[in-house]
Amino acid sequence: MDMTVSILLTIATAATPLLIAAIGELVVERSGVLNLGVEGMMVMGAVAGFGAGFLTGSPWIGLIAAIVVGALFSLLFAVMTLSLATNQVATGLSLTLLGLGLSGMLGTGFVGLPGERLPNLYIPLLTDLPVVGRLLFGQDPIFYISIALVFGVSWFLFKTRTGLTLRSIGDSHTSAHALGIQVIKYRYLAVMFGGACAGLAGGHLSLVYTPQWVENMTAGRGWIALALVVFSSWRPLRVLAGAYIFGAVWIGQLHAQAFGIPVPSQFLSSLPYLATIVVLVIISRNKRLTMMNTPASLGQAFVPDR
């Protein structure tokens, strides 16, 4: 029983960064913007979180730094694609390349240092409950944020007027503009929300998952988060399911390696990436369904005529 609980806990820890980054990107894509810079924003969040936590000795300050840096870094993308109408795919890629380089440079001095870890929640009595105690009341704070984000975003997108406006912008920016909606303003906010989420996801890696700084420590998680958004057909609750499936794959291959299963570790390590491809194939093969779900303006530059 203890074994099962601890495996479930590690799955939650592996799934949380994927979940947060994907939820953020989901909002961005619902507004019609495709930001391929998730990996770059995430790794910037990771280095900022570690750095601020290490320098101040407080992982909470690290957490805030990760969020702020993620949002500021995404602002770069927003200015380029929204104000200068650059190609979103190319700009997103360059955000990732810049983020990987910049984080490597900033983090040179942090390599090998012990980091600060965010403490797990502990509520007397509740956390001590058998089985469910640690699962529900004993996890790291970012886990609870991630769950709140899923339901918060779901409520925002489908139950509020602003959410409806955001979705309408994603489906037709020209119509939204004609109705007097400030398309660019909404998109700025959406992109920065996505950046803050990606930063937080990176902060989870360097403040909870492995409290240290390793170059490129995101290891493709930003890209997997992008795939999760496609997998979810742009629906928050499905992102939750997808992130936990991927968390399970990620943890499963680690456990398989530890148990000495006679398969080379490199093959097991490539499982999450192969699983991503398989999932994309399964989801995308129905062309009509994909087209129905995809925000219609996704990835298209918008220049308002006056």
Added chain:
Amino acid sequence: MRLELVKRPQRSMLFSALSPFIAFGLTIVAGAILFALLGINPLTAFYTYFISPITEVWQLHELAIKAAPLILIAVGLSVCFRSNIWNIGAEGQFVFGAIVGSVIPVLYPDMQGPFVLPLMLLMGMVGGAAYAAIPAFLKTRFNTNEILTSLMLVYVAQLFLDWLVRGPWRDPKGFNFPQTVQFNPSAVLPELMPMSGRANLGFVFALVAAVLVWILMSRMLKGFEIRVLGSSPRAGRFAGFSFNRMVFFAFMLSGALAGLAGISEVSGAIGQLQPSISPGYGFTAIIVAFLGRLNPLGIVAAGLVLGLTYLGGEAAQSVLGISDKVARVFQGMLLFFVLGCDTLIHYRIRLVGLAPKLDASPKLEEAH
């Protein structure tokens, strides 16, 4: 105050030619600020980055070695990007091409003779093309997003290479180092001018590929087809061009060139397989392609510039003691500025004050 874009009636030839230079200039300015923040005199830093690595003849050879894979890959990518196909897995195709091309020198080291090298290069190209065919197949058959699949395959290729050199392909006499046997002389790419430096045939491949792809894109029907389908898939379909065939063509051409770059790098500059055979050439080549304005001849120049940032990064690390990651920051900034400056080709930018209501009508007249 805010920015406002005003569409030009036609694309500006002036900015089309100038934008890479403006972008480079802006990168230099941003770089100077970066160095000043790091507490380094920007002039010293720029000398170390851009001048000191090319003051002697042997250093020019090193530049050719770094630029060759960048140019080869970027030329292929330019075809993809022109056709609006986003192959960002060139790094994986590079690695896989290197693996397939190395089958002969690693598994049959006794095989020698003049036919070995051409065969290896061919196998490298086939390997890269085959690996690139996977995302092309998935896109055309299952409608999957090629950006994500081609990128995921990068990780898979790198892990596969890691397994090979630590496992079945490890040199039994290599003191347990994760590397294969040294390639025998007939499997090594010949040097161009062994008297003055170690630049090899790879650079010639890069130049030839650039010229051939330039001819393809600007002088042949296939190139026209690619450009039409890229800028307007609907128009392309009416003209009877097949979108699916074009996806395969673009992916496999760029994959073949990345594979050629991979096997050339392994058989020329490195001489054996090891866990890491590329300092991110496949990703930097994306920057090269855009800096070269997706024009094969421009890409040659851009490849030399980006190759120089690699050398400059190494020099800066040894002379100034700053992380060689700074070079990566440079590369990233450069791409940002290139993309930003490209806006000037299609739009005029103007700053608008905060009282748009009042002066809305005069602006309208002005625009017409």
